[in-house]
Amino acid sequence: MDQLAVDNGFQNVQLLSAVNDDHGGVIVEMKENMDPDVFLTALRASMSQWKLQGKRGVWIKLPIGLVNLVETAVKEGFWYHHAEPHYLMLVYWIPETGHTIPANVTHRVTIGAVVLNDKREVLVVQEKSGKFQGTGVWKIPTGVADEGEDIFTAAKREVKEETGIDTEFVEVLGFRQCHKSFFEKSDLLFLCMLRPLSFDIQKQDLEIEAAQWMPFDEYAAQPFAQKHSLYKYIIDLSLAKVDGDYGGFSLLPITSFFNDQISYLYFNQRDLKG
């Protein structure tokens, strides 16, 4: 809490420290332990002041160590916005108009990695768990991007972890969006073409049953691949890239105008230059 004592009916009550956000609201990041009654008094005084100031959304971030304050905030009308293992984010909307609080994140990013060598062999694995367990189906390496991880980095990391192969990213051949794949959440699968930089397979034991370089035609001829639409398109797109002149989305770093941070743009660079 900051040291302000205010004179709006809550004299000598300390207020919660808050910073302004970009949308006319405030963000409170609670850090110190506090008695729920003290928190309630400070919250009510602060809300009163924010109302007078015409603030809109109010965010309260509560570390899991301050779980004793969650009930108080909810009883004052806050609702859950999102949570991570170490914190819960609560939110409240002051104006009488409908709220414009942004929704929570909705998607997991997963990658599928097509790695082809000069002998027209594709890097494939069999997994120890999941939908393909025990089916004998050979599949390309797949995995989930970590928080804050770029798509191209996730693709290279998953290939390295599962097979020991070093690669460089070539392009995104396509992507698939599907819903309710993970509780109520959605999944964006980016199909990435990678070029191998090493060839000796060192399979990871925890998740991978087997890994090999497999002749592409043999991979494509698996009975399963004929029945499964996504598999079929993985094969078609890979062949269009290798044998044809397929233009996928390659990578360009750009700098944010607002904060100088690097982010990555993926687009058809061949056609833009063309």
Added chain:
Amino acid sequence: MDQLAVDNGFQNVQLLSAVNDDHGGVIVEMKENMDPDVFLTALRASMSQWKLQGKRGVWIKLPIGLVNLVETAVKEGFWYHHAEPHYLMLVYWIPETGHTIPANVTHRVTIGAVVLNDKREVLVVQEKSGKFQGTGVWKIPTGVADEGEDIFTAAKREVKEETGIDTEFVEVLGFRQCHKSFFEKSDLLFLCMLRPLSFDIQKQDLEIEAAQWMPFDEYAAQPFAQKHSLYKYIIDLSLAKVDGDYGGFSLLPITSFFNDQISYLYFNQRDLKG
């Protein structure tokens, strides 16, 4: 709670109702109001039984109305997994080995909509809040996809909501991934080309200050657009599509092999057809 009374040191204690998940764990969906002490007793008895049964992850979904039970669960060692406005999901890992609880979702999906009419005018707006507020910059309609909403649907909806214009989806021209854009979360912005099906603008008042059809050259000539990398690429990609032969990713519905659900694949269909 179900009606089971057990005989493992918690005689006559009712257990929490749970269903098995696909990974050797259990999911408890709490629905009825409960005193925290009653919950604590039932939770401890249930955990004891799940341990004996060799269960792994334990999920507890608490509706926001049962916020009074959150502290109890956390004090028993549960941590936050994710939250939505109406519930909090808590999780616990029983085995002594490192947990394999899947990470939370990480990305918000946003769209930017390039809508060009036959007079080479682009549909642009000025927003009432956000980074561009008061700058006089004209920008393409943008917005966040709802939970469970497809990229192409979100693009059409945002254009309709902000400007009243009906459109059909043409293709994704490119996308940008950036991190820490929204608390610790990441953002995938899909730049979508849309074809207008109506032309009379009815702007939305809540978020939009102004909307118009603007000559593309005028849009591109805004001083801001010259300094901002993403803006520059929006312009270049739009022109490559309109004037050149740019191959973006268009849309194909596919059926899941596993559950017959429809999902959408985005890829360069022009190049695949050859």
